[in-house]
Amino acid sequence: xxxxxxxxxxxxxxxxxxxxxxxxxxxxxxxxxxxxxxxxxxxxxxxxxxxxxxxxxxxxxxxxxxxxxxxxxxxxxxxxxxxxxxxxxxxxxxxxxxxxxxxxxxxxxxxxxxxxxxxxxxxxxxxxxxxxxxxxxxxxxxxxxxxxxxxxxxxxxxxxxxxxxxxxxxxxxxxxxxxxxxxxxxxxxxxxxxxxxxxxxxxxxxxxxxxxxxxxxxxxxxxxxxxxxxxxxxxxxxxxxxxxxxxxxxxxxxxxxxxxxxxxxxxxxxxxxxxxxxxxxxxxxxxxxxxxxxxxx
Numbered sequence: 001x002x003x004x005x006x007x008x009x010x011x012x013x014x015x016x017x018x019x020x021x022x023x024x025x026x027x028x029x030x031x032x033x034x035x036x037x038x039x040x041x042x043x044x045x046x047x048x049x050x051x052x053x054x055x056x057x058x059x060x061x062x063x064x065x066x067x068x069x070x071x072x073x074x075x076x077x078x079x080x081x082x083x084x085x086x087x088x089x090x091x092x093x094x095x096x097x098x099x100x101x102x103x104x105x106x107x108x109x110x111x112x113x114x115x116x117x118x119x120x121x122x123x124x125x126x127x128x129x130x131x132x133x134x135x136x137x138x139x140x141x142x143x144x145x146x147x148x149x150x151x152x153x154x155x156x157x158x159x160x161x162x163x164x165x166x167x168x169x170x171x172x173x174x175x176x177x178x179x180x181x182x183x184x185x186x187x188x189x190x191x192x193x194x195x196x197x198x199x200x201x202x203x204x205x206x207x208x209x210x211x212x213x214x215x216x217x218x219x220x221x222x223x224x225x226x227x228x229x230x231x232x233x234x235x236x237x238x239x240x241x242x243x244x245x246x247x248x249x250x251x252x253x254x255x256x257x258x259x260x261x262x263x264x265x266x267x268x269x270x271x272x273x274x275x276x277x278x279x280x281x282x283x284x285x286x287x288x289x290x291x292x293x294x295x296x297x
Contacts, residue, residue: 005084005087005088006070006074008087009070009079009080009083009084009087010066010067010070012083012087013066013070013080013083013175013179013272014059014062014063014066014067016171017062017065017066017171017172017175018058018059018062020164020167020168020171020172021058021062021168021171021172022058023164023168024164024165024168024169025054025058027157027161027164027165028165031050031053031054032054033053033054033057033058033061034057035053035057036050036053036054036057038230039053042230061176062172062175064180065175065176065179065180066175066179066180068180068184069175069179069180069181069183069184070179072180072183072184072186072187073179073183073272075187076183076186076187076190076200076205077200078183078186078267078268078271078272079179079271079272080179080271080272080273081095081270081271081273082095082096082099082271082273083273095270098270099270099273099274099277100277102266102269102270102274102278103266103274103277103278103281104278104281106262106263106265106266106278106282107277107278107279107280107281107282107284107285108281108282108285109258109262110258110259110262110263110278110282110285111281111282111283111284111285111286111288111289112285112289113254113258113259114254114255114258114259114282114286115286115289115290116254117250117251117254117255122247122250122251122254123243124243124247125241125242125243128241129241132241162287163284166280166283166284166287167280169279169283170276170277170279170280170283171276173279174263174267174272174275174276174279175272175276177212177216177260177263178212178263178264178267178272178275179267179272181212181215182208182209182212182264182267182268183208185207185208185211185212186200186204186205186207186208187200189204189207189208190204205268206268208264209260209261209264209265209268210261212260212264213256213257213260213261213264214257216256216257216259216260217249217252217253217255217256217257217260219256220252220255220256221248221249221252224252259279259282262278263275263278263279266278
């Protein structure tokens with residue numbers, strides 16, 4: 001029975017993740033998977049090649065994240081409690097209601113904190129960056145680059161498409177960073193300490209939360225650096241404006257650590273469904289904050 005439950009849970013989470021990612025890829029049209037985006041930045045702009053790379057990456061990545069994540073989570077007393085109860089035919093309304101308020105409160109806080117790195121105090125060279133971007137945009141290399149990317153340009157994003165993109169990002173992010181990575185780290189630490197008895201200690205869980213927070217910050221910095229270098233290389237120009245290293249690190253920490261800690265806490269306390277709901281709510285609230293500032297400006 002437990003094996004059957006695991007398989008049903010796996011196929012449900014995997015199907016939802018793959019479906020939302022595929023819809024997002026169709027909406028954006030620009031490659032959303034790491035390898036496909038890398039191919040594009042390296043000059044491989046054939047649509048069939050990029051779509052093929054995404055078609056392979058998306059299901060394989062979710063299969064690994066969901067499969068290994070559930071295996072690790074079940075060993076340490078975590079997982080998707082609402083989904084599991086629903087698959088068992090048990091009532092879930094009380095769990096859903098009790099999760100709504102914490103998810104919305106944490107989502108609002110994370111949305112507000114995510115705006116901080118955009119403040120002028122964290123961008124002392126913003127005017128110089130705009131001037132450099134303006135100069136590059138009028139170069140021949142930039143025009144050639146825009147022509148290559150033109151085939152991937154879709155129509156303007158609507159409220160529906162933005163909602164789908166936010167939901168897809170929340171699902172893929174939480175299945176990868178919380179279900180897979182946080183559960184895996186906690187399981188490894190528990191095995192090393194020899195304390196694995198079905199439910200690990202709070203100390204191990206919180207050490208895993210902060211480990212994931214650190215990894216997310218490193219990943220963000222590495223991705224931003226690699227992408228910036230590849231873009232400037234594709235444009236055949238040199239980046240002449242550089243912020244202090246400590247400032248770049250501070251922006252990365254504000255962008256990643258609060259979210260990783262807040263979503264990790266929700267996952268440990270209430271399951272992956274609450275983390276997904278909170279991540280989605282934070283994205284929606286962040287968009288609302290931006291719209292409010294745009295209207296006021």
